[in-house]
């Protein structure tokens with residue numbers, strides 16, 4: 424029997440300052456995320472940056488937290504997606520988070536407990552575009568775990584699916600009703616990255632090239648929707664340094680109304696599940712910046728989450744792999 428393991432970034436356990444601090448510390452202690460010398464990284468991450476960011480970050484989490492389900496939207500949306508895939512395929516499906524819970528070993532144990540005859544686990548890093556701080560760190564983490572214990576099944580890992588027709592189709596479906604209403608600009612917002620990371624990937628070729636993959640995703644979605652690519656903008660959010668990918672989401676949002684674009688649609692194809700970086704950074708901050716600068720209509724397209732067309736699309740992406 425085959426099982427599926429969907430892996431996402433992760434979230435703090437609760438929206439409390441302490442849990443947010445712990446989560447930020449864990450994430451920034453990852454050498455693939457914060458590329459500073461080893462001797463400095465953990466101290467910088469856990470003793471300096473995490474305590475400095477925690478209060479602000481916790482206040483942002485409190486604005487988007489899913490109080491009804493008492494968990495982060497990222498966790499809720501990823502879990503719902505897994506449940507729907509399990510129902511549709513009859514295969515055991517579990518989720519794991521790169522940082523925080525459920526952990527990778529925990530999820531692998533749950534898969535094994537669900538199915539004694541498990542012979543293969545298809546690992547789905549939920550990142551359409553390759554970045555060392557998202558896709559690669561997940562692949563390394565599962566690899567390290569796999570070689571720690573004599574698991575009785577083999578692993579297959581789904582590659583970044585930035586140009587997969589099933590992913591492109593799902594994005595197009597999520598955009599279609601909004602496009603039909605008319606707009607001045609369609610803003611594709613992706614997570615920014617340090618330029619050093621971008622360059623390392625670019626030098627390895629297109630399978631590792633974040634910007635190439637983003638441009639391909641945008642080109643293919645535009646083609647599927649038959650929209651004018653001149654009305655598109657690619658922007659980058661959440662930079663935490665000067666030498667990060669630009670143009671910046673918020674600078675663009677402040678400029679668009681000045682340049683005459685009053686009706687904007689914003690979509691975040693790099694995040695299959697809504698989370699802090701979409702619900703807060705786009706849904707609250709970018710919207711506010713746009714409206715304050717004279718914008719008239721800001722439409723934020725929710726992530727694919729567990730929409731039926733995405734459940735079906737992701738199942739095809741997974742089954743094409745096996």
Ligand SMILES: C=CC1=C(C)c2cc3[nH]c(cc4nc(cc5[nH]c(cc1n2)c(C)c5CCC(=O)O)C(CCC(=O)O)=C4C)c(C)c3C=C
Nearest residue numbers: 432433434435456480495497554556557614693698699700
């Ligand atoms: C495409 C996915 C992601 C990439 C690439 C990525 C790079 C990256 N992130 C940080 C630092 C932080 N990220 C934080 C939160 C966060 N990051 C992602 C995804 C990617 N990050 C998600 C989905 C989330 C939100 C999770 C949630 O609970 O909703 C945080 C914590 C929040 C904050 O204080 O801003 C930090 C810090 C770096 C440095 C980086 C690339 C080098």
Ligand SMILES: [Fe+2]
Nearest residue numbers: 432614661700
């Ligand atoms: Fe991040």
